Amino acid sequence: MKSIKIYNNDDKYFIRIFPPQDVINVNPIEYFRNHEIEKRKILYRDILELKIPGSSQILSEDFFYREALNGIDEFLEQFNDLSIHENFIKLLETERKKDQIVLLKGLTLNPSQLHTLLIESFKQEGYLLTRIFSEILPSTYDNKKLPKFFELNEDGSVYKIGDTDLSDGELKNIITQRKVIISNFLTKGNTWHCFFSTMKGISGEENYKGGQAHFHYISSAFGISKEEFIQSIKTGKYKSSNIHIDLFGYREK
Numbered sequence: 668m669k670s671i672k673i674y675n676n677d678d679k680y681f682i683r684i685f686p687p688q689d690v691i692n693v694n695p696i697e698y699f700r701n702h703e704i705e706k707r708k709i710l711y712r713d714i715l716e717l718k719i720p721g722s723s724q725i726l727s728e729d730f731f732y733r734e735a736l737n738g739i740d741e742f743l744e745q746f747n748d749l750s751i752h753e754n755f756i757k758l759l760e761t762e763r764k765k766d767q768i769v770l771l772k773g774l775t776l777n778p779s780q781l782h783t784l785l786i787e788s789f790k791q792e793g794y795l796l797t798r799i800f801s802e803i804l805p806s807t808y809d810n811k812k813l814p815k816f817f818e819l820n821e822d823g824s825v826y827k828i829g830d831t832d833l834s835d836g837e838l839k840n841i842i843t844q845r846k847v848i849i850s851n852f853l854t855k856g857n858t859w860h861c862f863f864s865t866m867k868g869i870s871g872e873e874n875y876k877g878g879q880a881h882f883h884y885i886s887s888a889f890g891i892s893k894e895e896f897i898q899s900i901k902t903g904k905y906k907s908s909n910i911h912i913d914l915f916g917y918r919e920k
Contacts, residue, residue: 668705672713673816675828682816682828683713687800692854695785695796700743707735749783751776759792762858764888768910771884777916781851781862781882788853794860797852797893803903805844808833818842846903852893859893860886862912863900869914880914883907 669688674681685706690698708731716723754770761767776784788794815829819842825835833841850863862882871878885896885908899905 668702668709670706670709673828681713683710684816687798687849689800690796690798692795692797695789698796699782699786700739703739703742704732704735707739708732711735746779746783746786749780751780751784751787755784756787756791759788759794759853759860762886762888764886767860767884767886767888771910771912775913775915776862776882777914779916784862785851785853788860792855794853794855797854797859797897799848799850799852799897799900801846801848801850801900801903803846804841808837808841811837813841814838848900848903848905850897850900852897854893858887860884861893861896863905864914875911876913882912882914884910884912 669686671684671686672681673684708728711731711734712723715726752774754774758767758770761770785796789796812830812832814827814831814833817825817827817831817838819839820826823839825838825842827835827838831838845866847866848863850861853860862884864882865873867873868875868883869880871880873881875881885891885906887893889906889908891899891906896906
């Protein structure tokens with residue numbers, strides 16, 4: 668697991684970032700469990716180091732592994748207790764585009780239900796998970812020095828760490844104009860289904876239901892290969908789909 672530790676400008680505290688990473692054709696149950704364990708190990712090490720400087724260097728890897736396992740099963744079990752609409756499972760059993768459109772009409776998902784769907788697709792139908800992330804910044808700033816970290820505060824101001832030759836206004840433009848796509852592919856043989864979201868789509872900036880956050884859907888029935896669609900995601904010029912699934916609960920996360 669990749670993580671980045673960034674100290675603030677006066678080195679008084681740090682931010683731990685876990686950048687999204689691509690995964691290809693993995694067992695989602697094993698992936699989510701291992702991902703959560705590794706994240707917990709890193710965070711436990713950070714917390715202990717803050718409380719007792721130097722202690723994380725003398726404790727064994729096994730110690731942090733055991734700590735990470737505490738409550739892990741209960742945490743993961745919550746996704747098994749969630750219900751998802753039966754049409755999502757029926758969707759995985761058909762390869763006809765027309766049927767897929769009918770099955771998805773009017774359906775909604777929240778982030779936890781998507782997690783459950785990814786797990787159930789493997790348990791019930793044997794689908795493997797591929798997760799692809801793409802972030803494309805405005806080309807205007809290609810040769811500019813970006814700070815180590817920057818984000819947009821709720822009041823519209825910019826918080827940044829590290830040196831940069833860009834103004835706060837330019838950094839704000841990068842944040843608001845960047846193209847971000849997060850895609851979840853369910854794959855079994857040559858059959859695949861993809862639920863993907865864009866930053867503009869989940870922030871209500873796309874022209875859909877007056878700003879309703881949503882997922883997009885596309886599949887192998889749409890006449891494009893998985894490899895071609897992944898490449899289009901990476902370039903930010905993905906094939907559009909008029910199938911939307913309303914997303915609820917994202918902004919509260």
